[in-house]
Amino acid sequence: MDLFERVDLADLRLFTTIVRRQSFKSAAIELGVTPSAASHAMRRLESRLGAKLLNRTSRAVAPTDLGVELASRLTEGFDVIGAALHSLNVPGAARFGELRINAFADAAHLLIAPALPEFARICPDVRITVVVEDRPIDIVAEGYDAGFRYGHNVPEDMVALALSGPQRWVVAGSPAYLEAQGTPNSINDLAQHNCLQLLLGDNSAYKWELSDGTRNIRLRVPGSITINDTATTIKAAKAGLGLAYLLEARIADEIRDGDLKVVLADHASPGEPFHVYYDSRRHGHPGLRSLVNIIRHQNGLTRVFDEHGPVAHLSAPTGQ
Template sequence: MPTARSEITDFTYFLAIARHQSFRRAGLELGISASALSHALKGLEARLGVRLLNRTARSVVLTAAGAELRDAIAAPFDAIAAAVETLNRYRDAPTGRIRLNVPVDAASLLLGPVLPIFVERYPDVELDISVSNRMIDVIDGGYDAGVRYGGTVPEDMIAQRLSADIRWIVVGTPGYLERFGRPAHPDDLARHRCLRFRLGDESLYRWEFERGEEAVAVAVPGTLTIDDSHLILAALGGGAGLMYGPEPLLRTGIEAGRWEEVLAGWSGYGPGFHVYYSSRRHLPTGLRLLIDLIRELRPLGL
């Protein structure tokens, strides 16, 4: 019996659910609701006459029949998707939907300057961007790709550099510095109020400095610990303490005189932003175009 068009769609849904073992995450990838996916899969199971998934309140697990079906159809469907994506490159106006997970600083410093131009050039490509500093499994979360600082990208992913290495500096408002003085050495930070930053893996960021051959990493004191750089900027602007952050984020405030750099002889340099994606899936045209545009415009150098 020929396979109906609706059944092809349901097979696509089934493969996404099997890949993520979650209706919610599969729905995020496909752009449809979890309830619609569940309804479609029940219909597919009824037509095939076998149970493909065992559903519990916490998980979705393939049955033996489901695992056999996945193994039989995954490669052909991947080949079809790759072929269609290749054809997309020949369109006058590429289409598609891309889901990205990016940290807060990358959203404002890297993507912010690029997105207006991307939308103008590729109006039919839909970008769905989730901004969070939490380190998540982007594939498990239904994302096509993620952005992280270099050195934190999972080893099983393909990574492409999107920016030059970034200089990290310490700043304080004129009022704070007049009240508490200027640190002359990183060790002096022990006597200051420091705005501490919590990383996406829940650890506290140590302030790292280099001067010549000397390198220092300081676990700074402070009563404020924040995981969002924009909230830290607000606290900094109010004179709540010293901030350690990427120089591109702080440059405008320095130029406007809202805060001043201290410990200028001590600079910390960290790896720039990288985009990363699974080596097991084809690169969507929309993602390739976004990467190419960032590398063309170089908002943070390259």
């Protein structure tokens, strides 16, 4: 009996999950086993391989150098298996494994949430995890299959694909606020208004970007309220607490219902399309292909994947 026949495939999957999650408990919860069973499985795997794969302490678990190399190769292998099953139209292949996505809040609201019902219908067995956060992260190091960001935020050396058309950033306020404080007619008028401050994921303050007709200019605006969440900013603006700088698509319903009104429309700032991106060294997750096709279709774009893989060129950003 050779080494491969003596190693349980489930143990290998568990091992890669422990390395990705950096926790026996988290990996066990994800895979539906007990922490003690996960620990026993790893001891069994190390015994059969005759090598130490994990360094364990009372507070943390980390792979050895050999463990890092093995986890990387196994992850690539599982991706290849999923792609192979999908390409052969094996029943359930499109639902292979878990799909983990990290997304900016606006992308989650505008793209992922509307796509989930259709995704659940065509991929009913996939375990999809969507983590919504606006901080910049390394999706590979933190164990995600893909990230959703604006085009200029996509890291280099990643496979990237647009999921929407260009976006537009606008200044908006509630009718009550504009009636009480007046409507700004120029960029300079913003100095006389209370502007809701935007805090980025890295805890830096964001300067509003507006167009002067020929170029975008960045400016600091006055304001006593700072928020790092779009939904809360929208609520504050609707409550008449100040002017807000928002993605126009994000407040389409509020504009339609009259809860918010765009001001300085001629100075709106053009923005990059939303993009999905993943590690160029890995095969795209079959479930991710389905999700991408759904989102692009819902946003008036063509499909880019069929059962055999890409049907359109996927680009790798080069420092947009």
